[in-house]
Amino acid sequence: MNNIKVIPRLMIFAVVAQKGSFTEAARHLKVSKSSISQQISLLETELGATLLKRTTREVSLTALGSKLLERCNVLQDQVSLLFNDLDEAGIDPRGRFSVTFPNSLQSEIVIPAIKQLLSEYPNLEPILISDDKPLDLVEHNLDVAIHIGELPDSGYRALPIGSLVEVFCATPLYLSKNGNISTVQELITHRWITTSWQKAKTTVTHLKSNERENVELNEFSKCNTLSGAIDMTLSHLGIALIPDIVAKPLIQSGKLTHIAKNIQGPKWPVYTVHAYQNEKPIHITRFHQIICRSFDRM
Numbered sequence: 001m002n003n004i005k006v007i008p009r010l011m012i013f014a015v016v017a018q019k020g021s022f023t024e025a026a027r028h029l030k031v032s033k034s035s036i037s038q039q040i041s042l043l044e045t046e047l048g049a050t051l052l053k054r055t056t057r058e059v060s061l062t063a064l065g066s067k068l069l070e071r072c073n074v075l076q077d078q079v080s081l082l083f084n085d086l087d088e089a090g091i092d093p094r095g096r097f098s099v100t101f102p103n104s105l106q107s108e109i110v111i112p113a114i115k116q117l118l119s120e121y122p123n124l125e126p127i128l129i130s131d132d133k134p135l136d137l138v139e140h141n142l143d144v145a146i147h148i149g150e151l152p153d154s155g156y157r158a159l160p161i162g163s164l165v166e167v168f169c170a171t172p173l174y175l176s177k178n179g180n181i182s183t184v185q186e187l188i189t190h191r192w193i194t195t196s197w198q199k200a201k202t203t204v205t206h207l208k209s210n211e212r213e214n215v216e217l218n219e220f221s222k223c224n225t226l227s228g229a230i231d232m233t234l235s236h237l238g239i240a241l242i243p244d245i246v247a248k249p250l251i252q253s254g255k256l257t258h259i260a261k262n263i264q265g266p267k268w269p270v271y272t273v274h275a276y277q278n279e280k281p282i283h284i285t286r287f288h289q290i291i292c293r294s295f296d297r298m
Contacts, residue, residue: 009043011079012036013051014072017065020058073296077289093283094123100135101128101146104164104226104246110146113290121283132197132225137275144284145273146291148243157280158271159288162295166241166265169256174236181239181259184215191220191238193229198241205264241265245295270295 016025016036026033044051051065061069097117101110106128114126129135129142137145137156151158168187181187184204194200200219205212220238223229226246233240234255242256250256272288274280 006043006046007075009039009046010068010072010075012039013043013065014069014076016040016052016059017061017069017072020060022059070297073293077293080289092123093121093281095125096127096143097124097283097287098127098129098140098142099144099146099287100131100140100142102132102148102226103130104132104148104243105146106130108245108249109291109294113287113294116290117283117287120286124283132195137273143274144287147271147273148268150269151271151273155277156273156275157277158273161270161272161288161292163267163269164243164245164295165267167244167247167258168239168260168263168265169233169242169247169251170239170259171234171236171255172257174233174238175257175259177236182262183260184213184263187239187260187263188215188217190218192217193221193223193232193238193240194219195226195229196222196224202241203266205267207262207264243268 012025012029015028016022019025019028022033022036022040026036029036040052049064050062051068052059053062099110099114110128110130114128118124118126129140134147135142135145137143146161147158148164168181170181170190175181178190179186181190192200194217201214201216203212203214221229221232223232226242229240230242230246230250232238233242234250239259242250247256247258251258272284272291274284276284
């Protein structure tokens, strides 16, 4: 297989997968739909495997296609960086780089992203401010904010990252003492350990029917940080609504159990926010890319 010839086809495959449509990919790349289809067919022939499942309405990824897309995302980032480097040849980002973000994103998202960023731009000096309360960029002299939730009106620029979903969790010991929890009726009878931004009256989604329902949870304790709510939950004192990216490693380790799996809490958009009105510095572009890929992997 000629690896050099395959690379452009991999890039086209990534766009088709991201757009979920040959038509949208063709529109994005400004080529014909038949050209896109031909390149994907050639790629699958060269690899000897099917990457996309095609229907009249959409395309979806096979298991191999999903794995390959992760690699292609990295390839896209590197190609983008290559052209950024050419445009900004001789520029070496250095000095203070201040970022604020919610506490829930620190361990799994922000710290790994900063580590990767410093490997590429070692002269940056990161200042990290973990705060569940949104901080104003200008007032606090910040370069970037990672914001969860709908954005207030401002003159700042927002770049979409992805979204996170809150899921219900409890410890195995709590469940062994209080019984399994699978329905809304069971959820509202248990003690709920809440954060400062969560409300007792909240909206949940039933995943099987995709129907939304307004419920009032039994508020037991309120913490001003997510870490406080998690620590109380880990002490077997009640149930909690935890962002999925935070809950996932705790569930995998066995410390927490995902309860009421067919009931999903609120879903929130996530953004990178900056104050640059024109072209933003290359290290901010790269930081945003790394954060986006981290969300894609979660």
